[in-house]
Amino acid sequence: MYDAYQSYADISDRMRIVAASGERLLRQWGTTQYAYPLRCMEAYYELVVLAGFTHERPDYQITQLTTHDRAVVDVVEETVLTTPFCSLLRFSRKDADNEPRVLLVAPMSGHFATLLRGTIRTLLRDHDVYVTDWRNARDISLDKGAFGIDDFVQCIIDFIKFMGPQSHVVAVCQPAVAALAAVAVMAEDNDPDQPASLTLMAGPIDTCASPTKVNEFAKSKPIEWFRERLIGVVPRSLRGAGRRVYPGFIQLTAFMSMNVDRHTNAFVDLFRNRVEGNSEKADRIRSFYEEYFAIMDLDADFYLQTIETVFQKNALFEGKLLFKGRSVMPSAIKKTFLLTVEGEKDDICAVGQTLAAQDLCSGLRSYMKLHHLQPDVGHYGVFNGRRWESQIYPVLRDHIQCSV
Incomplete structure (x- = not known):
């Protein structure tokens, strides 16, 4: 389970790096006469960058x-x-x-x-x-x-x-x-x-x-069910290789599945606000999901x-x-x-x-x-x-x- 997730994450991370480069490039052209179509492309790349989990703790940003x-x-x-x-x-x-x-x-x-x-x-x-x-x-x-x-x-x-x-x-x-x-x-x-x-x-x-x-x-299943279905082993490529964990991607996926419409609408709002130039609203949504998608096992x-x-x-x-x-x-x-x-x-x-x-x-x-x-x-x-x-x-x- 964890190996499959990590393989997918490694591939998608490369795509997000490319999308991040495209986002930065298009942002520089956002004030030209082609601003609207460029903002659409920039907003699309932003969604690609955001739509993935990270495993590093964000900064507290309390200075x-x-x-x-x-x-x-x-x-x-x-x-x-x-x-x-x-x-x-x-x-x-x-x-x-x-x-x-x-x-x-x-x-x-x-x-x-x-x-x-x-x-x-x-x-x-x-x-x-x-x-x-x-x-x-x-x-x-x-x-x-x-x-x-x-x-x-x-x-x-x-x-x-x-x-x-x-x-x-x-x-x-x-x-x-x-x-x-x-x-x-x-x-x-x-x-x-x-x-x-x-x-x-x-x-x-x-x-x-x-x-x-x-x-x-938590009470609906015996503890063996949780042990067999929700516990993974950290892949060999990571520092904690071999450690048995409850993966953060399972927990967050479960939480999101309980509110699929709300999260879908949030991404739609992010795209629309970015395209329409409502940067403050778009930035708030992005900041929330950057924190929300930073997960730990x-x-x-x-x-x-x-x-x-x-x-x-x-x-x-x-x-x-x-x-x-x-x-x-x-x-x-x-x-x-x-x-x-x-x-x-x-x-x-x-x-x-x-x-x-x-x-x-x-x-x-x-x-x-x-x-x-x-x-x-x-x-x-x-x-x-x-x-x-x-x-x-x-x-x-x-x-x-x-x-x-």
Whole structure:
């Protein structure tokens, strides 16, 4: 399966390189008397360039930030810790002075952490931001070993301890389970570096609460079906040759198949806006798909364990989740303030699934727990977009400030 995909990708990449050259050439002639037909050809070449997956992480493109008082300040991006499967990136404003340290735990999914670019920008207004920059599994050699849920939880613990005491954790979507488990383990161990606050945003803590199509699909097949049908082997031509992975191209193809008309219309809109000279609209569509089509593979162990443990067994909520053989007990958390955030129209992680963490953390006093349900937003609106910035982020910011 993966060999066939890679062979096709190698051929199509050559075609896209040729199309990119044609696009650049035609753009230079776009203001002549033949502008309209040339724009049509340019727009066609642009679609050819865009219609393909890439496997390299895009740049975060966060070099400057406009502060609350409208000042423009420089942002420094640096890698502060590196592991085989993840790098810990730090984003800090040059004018910042002892801002609260926030670990933003990005999903290990078919997309890179750059999908949270807008989330990072917003958090940077008032915080020193650290981000889990997950690496593409197809680029990780076999000698680095496999990567499962235990490794994910341990990675979060290591990053929290690196940041030191009184840090804050914000987990977006899928890693909410691992983040809650990490904080629970640290609490049970009475670790001095327990975070001051934990925010879980649209995460599947209880997948039996208002099941979505994602939840139902995960439970509709035995785990052997996922292992046999969805796991591939990285081809010999790549750095991770021989590694068993859940390929990003399978995940993205599945997502796109659920909204074929929407994506088709988007490409039609891109072509039309480019031809008509509406560059701003065309550029927005192109930027979205450049990010959307940048995909990463997941280690097979992590993917299969997530399907079985999080979705099929609902292990964390049922009190059956294990970390390196020991039970994970969120009730042990007594010092870390908790905020859960959900979107009213979330069709990936429905209302109630993240709120369930409030019940699990029974060791916290009531004033240390807060829930925010955001009206009129879907899954991505919880951590990106206008309502995230104007309505959800202020709640998160105040939550962090109150827990310091």
